[in-house]
Amino acid sequence: MRFSMIRILISREVRRLRKNPSALMLIGLLAAIALMMATSRPMSQKPGTVPVSSVWIITDRSAEWLDHLEKHLPDRPIVRIVDRETVEQSRPRFLPSEGLLNVKHEQTEQGLQVTLSGRYPGSDPKAMDVFWEWFWPQLLTYQHQGLNFEYDQTPLQAGPRAIEQQSVSELMTPELVGTMLLLIVQFFACCHLLVSCTSQDRERGTLMALALSPAHISEIMTAKFLFHIALSVSGCLVIVSILKPAALSHPVFWIAMLLTSTGLMCVGLCISTLTRSQASAGLLALCYMLAGAGLFYLSTKFTGFRLLKMLTFESYSFPLLYGSLRSPERLFPASGLTAMFVLVAGWLLTARHCFTRFGWR
Amino acid sequence: MTDAAIEIRDLVVRFGRFTAVDGLNLDVRTGELFGFLGPNGAGKTTTIRVLIGSQRPTSGTVTVAGLRIPDEFERVKPIFGYVPDTENHIEEFTGRENLELFARLYNAPLSRIGDVLRRLELSEAADVAVKAYSKGMRRKLLIAREIIHQPRILYLDEPTANLDAHSTELVRDLLRELGAQGVTVFLTTHNMEEVEQICDRVAILNRGRLVECDTPTRFVTRHATREVRVQYERDGDVCRESLDIDDEAGRDRLAAIIRTEHCVRLHSQEFDFHDVFLKLTGHSYS
Numbered sequence: 001m002r003f004s005m006i007r008i009l010i011s012r013e014v015r016r017l018r019k020n021p022s023a024l025m026l027i028g029l030l031a032a033i034a035l036m037m038a039t040s041r042p043m044s045q046k047p048g049t050v051p052v053s054s055v056w057i058i059t060d061r062s063a064e065w066l067d068h069l070e071k072h073l074p075d076r077p078i079v080r081i082v083d084r085e086t087v088e089q090s091r092p093r094f095l096p097s098e099g100l101l102n103v104k105h106e107q108t109e110q111g112l113q114v115t116l117s118g119r120y121p122g123s124d125p126k127a128m129d130v131f132w133e134w135f136w137p138q139l140l141t142y143q144h145q146g147l148n149f150e151y152d153q154t155p156l157q158a159g160p161r162a163i164e165q166q167s168v169s170e171l172m173t174p175e176l177v178g179t180m181l182l183l184i185v186q187f188f189a190c191c192h193l194l195v196s197c198t199s200q201d202r203e204r205g206t207l208m209a210l211a212l213s214p215a216h217i218s219e220i221m222t223a224k225f226l227f228h229i230a231l232s233v234s235g236c237l238v239i240v241s242i243l244k245p246a247a248l249s250h251p252v253f254w255i256a257m258l259l260t261s262t263g264l265m266c267v268g269l270c271i272s273t274l275t276r277s278q279a280s281a282g283l284l285a286l287c288y289m290l291a292g293a294g295l296f297y298l299s300t301k302f303t304g305f306r307l308l309k310m311l312t313f314e315s316y317s318f319p320l321l322y323g324s325l326r327s328p329e330r331l332f333p334a335s336g337l338t339a340m341f342v343l344v345a346g347w348l349l350t351a352r353h354c355f356t357r358f359g360w361r
Numbered sequence: 362m363t364d365a366a367i368e369i370r371d372l373v374v375r376f377g378r379f380t381a382v383d384g385l386n387l388d389v390r391t392g393e394l395f396g397f398l399g400p401n402g403a404g405k406t407t408t409i410r411v412l413i414g415s416q417r418p419t420s421g422t423v424t425v426a427g428l429r430i431p432d433e434f435e436r437v438k439p440i441f442g443y444v445p446d447t448e449n450h451i452e453e454f455t456g457r458e459n460l461e462l463f464a465r466l467y468n469a470p471l472s473r474i475g476d477v478l479r480r481l482e483l484s485e486a487a488d489v490a491v492k493a494y495s496k497g498m499r500r501k502l503l504i505a506r507e508i509i510h511q512p513r514i515l516y517l518d519e520p521t522a523n524l525d526a527h528s529t530e531l532v533r534d535l536l537r538e539l540g541a542q543g544v545t546v547f548l549t550t551h552n553m554e555e556v557e558q559i560c561d562r563v564a565i566l567n568r569g570r571l572v573e574c575d576t577p578t579r580f581v582t583r584h585a586t587r588e589v590r591v592q593y594e595r596d597g598d599v600c601r602e603s604l605d606i607d608d609e610a611g612r613d614r615l616a617a618i619i620r621t622e623h624c625v626r627l628h629s630q631e632f633d634f635h636d637v638f639l640k641l642t643g644h645s646y647s
Contacts, residue, residue, distance in 0.1 A: 008465045012451070019453040205449030209506075212413055213466040214439045361415050 001222065005215050009223030016197070017231075023193050027235040030181050034239040037174055052121055054078035055099040055131045058087050063105060065114075065142045074134040097121050099128050101135075108148075115150045175326040178243040182236050182257065182321055183314075189232035190264035191271075192285050194224060198272035199281035202360070211360040221355050225265055232261040244325045252333050253324035259337075259344050260317035266347035273351075273359035313347070316340040365424075366391040366514055366545035367412065372421035374407050374569075381407040383569035385421070389562075391513075392543040394536060396550060396560035400642050404569040405549045406446070409516050412547070413443045426513060439467060442507030446518040448499040450491040456502050457487040460509055467510030477505040482531065496523040504532060508539070515539060517548040521555060533559050553634035567642040577634070584637045591618055592626035599625070 017023060054077050059066055066081055073079050077099070100119040105112060120128045139149065201207040210220055236257055240247050247253045267288060275281040292314055299309035309315045316336045323333065367389040374382040382404040389395045399405045410416035411423055414434040423430040428437045450459050460474045478484045481501040486494065494502065500523050507515060520536070521529045536546050536559055550556060556563050557577050564574040575583070587607050593600055602618070605611040618624065 005466070008462070012462055015458070016451065016453055204452070205445060205447060206451055208415065208445075209449045209463075210466070212415070212438060212443055213463060214468070215466055216435060 001216070001219060005219045006223045006226065009210070009215060009220060010227050013197070013223065013227040026188055027185055027231070027238075030185050030235065031238040031242065034178065034181055034242040037177060038242045052077050052099045052127045052131055053097040054080065055101060055128070056087075057081045057101045057103060058084050059103040059105075060084050061105050063112075063114075065139060065147060066103075068142075069135075069138055072138055077131055079131070079134075099131055101131075110148060113148045113150065115152070117152050173326075174243050175322060178239060178325050179318060179322040181239050181243075183260070183318065185235035185239060186232050186257070186261050186264055187289060189235055190228050190261045191268040191288070192282070193231070194228045194265055194268035195272045195281045195285045196278060198224065198269065198359075199275055199278045202272060203277050207360045217356045217360055218352075220360070221269070221352065224269075225262070228265055228268075229258070229261050232264075233257065240325070247325045250324050252320060252337070255337060256317055256320035256324060256333075256340070259313065259340050260321070263313040263317070263340075263344040263347050266344070266351035269351040269355050269359065270347070273354040310339075311343065313340045313343040316343075364391050365389065366393070366426055367395075367547065368422075368424040369408070369412075370422045372408070372411065372423060373419045374404070374411060374416065375419045380569055382411070382418075385566070385569070385571055387564060387571065387574065389545060389547055391545055392540060394540040394546045394548070394559055394561045396548055396556040396563040397566065398550070398553075398556060398563060398638060399566035402568075403566040403642070405566055406518065408566070409443075409518060409547075409549065413441065413516060414438070439510065440512060441514040441516060442510070442512035444503050444507050444515070444517040444520055446522065448503055450499060450502060450506075452492040453490060455488050455490055456483055456494070456498075456505075459491060459502065460506055463506050464509050469510040473509055473511075477509055480535065481505045482528075497525060497528050500524055501528060501532070504535070508535075512544065514545045514547065517546065519550055520548055521550070521552060529555075553638060557634050565638060565641050572641045580634065580637060584640070586630050588630035589615055590626075590628055590630060591615065591624060593618055593622040593624045595622060603630075 057066070057069070057079060059081065069079070070081055099121055102115075102117040102119075104115040104117075106115065107113070118128060139147070143149065198207065201210075207220070211217055237248070240253070268285065271284045271288065272281050275284055292312065295305060295309055295312065296315070298305040299315075300306075316339055320333050320336050320340070365388045367387070369385055369387040372382050372385040373380065385404070385408065397405050397408070407416060411418050412425060412430065414431045414437065417431055425437050426440050428440075430437060451462070454462070456478070457474060460477065461471065463469075464471055464474055475484070478487050481504060483498065483501055483505060486498060491499065491502065500520075504517075504520065517536075521532050524532060533555065536548070540546055540559075540561070548560075560577060562574065562576050563580065565572040573580075587605065589604050589606055589611075591602050591604065600622075602614070604615045606615065619627075
């Protein structure tokens with residue numbers, strides 16, 4: 001491996017990118033998103049009213065007034081009237097944007113007593129106002145008929161059911177968005193851009209010309225890797241230094257980032273080796289990304305896919321990067337890093353074999 | 362010890378059941394301008410691919426400048442230049458930047474860039490991006506790129522394709538000059554005139570097999586027919602005859618026709634490389 005040769009090849013990649021700077025624009029755009037998030041964080045963290053999207057009315061028996069409600073359901077919020085037994089059997093998950101109304105019927109000397117326990121989302125009882133504006137007027141007739149309603153309201157968090165799922169808006173913490181931005185930058189710089197440049201070189205025959213020059217195939221591959229990893233690291237550094245500068249001092253962040261970048265470059269090199277044109281290579285890279293996303297979703301539903309997901313290095317890089325951004329001091333990543341290292345090493349060997357054997361031809 | 366720059370022994374290249382090169386044996390001497398001819402699909406490009414190391418042979422041995430291909434591929438790379446039939450420039454770069462990159466890779470002096478640009482009359486367009494070049498300019502830049510490191514062996518696939526008459530002469534002169542400097546030039550072409558004009562030796566390949574390999578002069582001696590074609594009128598009809606003037610009967614018949622008939626056309630059959638090529642490759646339509 002000759003450093004002088006690698007330097008010439010890297011300078012060629014840099015000059016090429018300089019002549020066609022559109023590739024840098026996406027990284028710039030992602031950095032701008034990070035900057036906007038960092039500067040607008042105080043606003044997004046301010047406690048406020050979470051508007052109720054739907055309300056569950058859970059009842060212990062059927063009643064005429066409930067039938068009336070069922071016939072006069074509002075457009076907003078969405079109201080569902082369900083039987084308590086059904087709820088307990090199916091155990092639905094309540095989102096923080098959903099409200100809850102427990103209904104209990106009790107026969108007393110004064111007549112039928114109805115106890116309502118309302119549970120509101122977030123920390124503001126006013127979130128349920130839109131529901132009450134519809135609910136109470138519907139019951140006026142029944143109140144006049146002697147039906148007694150007792151009403152008590154508490155936050156949803158205090159209810160018997162724990163929140164098992166968070167809403168998208170609550171999930172969008174700076175750490176999570178930061179992790180997603182990091183992965184997008186890495187996928188773009190290390191996989192998509194590498195695939196695009198390499199397959200273009202291959203299609204035009206430039207790669208063959210370089211391979212027939214005194215530069216070794218391994219030197220061409222190393223130069224490509226170093227250039228794309230530098231681009232990826234620069235993009236990641238900009239994003240992390242804006243969003244979570246503290247993570248930069250944690251080795252897990254660096255190791256996870258470098259391993260992810262290397263893995264993605266290997267995937268990219270294999271893709272450009274398998275395809276003959278830039279267009280088909282770009283399409284295959286996109287398919288890889290979509291297949292990855294599909295696998296991540298399916299692994300939450302089927303055990304077979306969970307096993308398959310464990311064989312992808314991305315499944316380790318996401319939690320490791322997220323953990324290193326969120327609370328690196330509580331991160332114990334030995335097994336994750338080891339698995340990721342093994343998988344990336346496997347990809348590296350495959351990419352090297354493919355590229356040196358037929359990737360440049 | 363032999364002075365052969367390229368030695369090919371029993372070369373076989375198969376792609377599945379298709380045999381592209383079938384037992385080829387060839388020696389190309391150092392400093393020779395060697396023409397490699399053959400119809401489409403004859404195996405010329407496959408042979409060049411084996412020579413430059415981008416195609417592994419199925420069997421046989423190939424030695425370039427005493428180095429075995431593909432085992433010593435990395436050692437042979439700085440020795441040769443390869444001008445492919447399609448351009449493979451870095452389109453975003455200017456002509457000078459393309460040459461600069463390859464000069465650096467070959468560790469050639471950057472001062473040679475100006476020389477080769479001048480030699481191929483590309484100085485004026487040197488600082489223009491290659492994507493703005495015409496086909497002919499691209500072709501010349503490709504040749505410039507491959508001679509910048511002063512290779513000992515130069516492979517050219519259709520070197521004068523897409524070139525105008527002036528540029529064609531320029532390239533032919535350059536190739537003659539390189540040959541005189543001791544550079545081995547191995548070129549494939551379909552241009553028979555080019556072969557006759559510049560090649561020291563010519564090999565004709567057909568269906569992966571070597572049909573004939575000799576100097577253009579010997580080709581002329583061997584394949585030129587001393588024949589006269591005569592066309593004359595008799596009773597309003599047009600008659601044609603081909604007469605072998607090496608044969609006494611043929612000569613007598615010719616004399617008789619000239620004496621007694623009304624000759625319309627009379628011409629000698631000269632050597633035509635094109636015809637010879639067609640005859641040897643089994644595509645003759647005579």
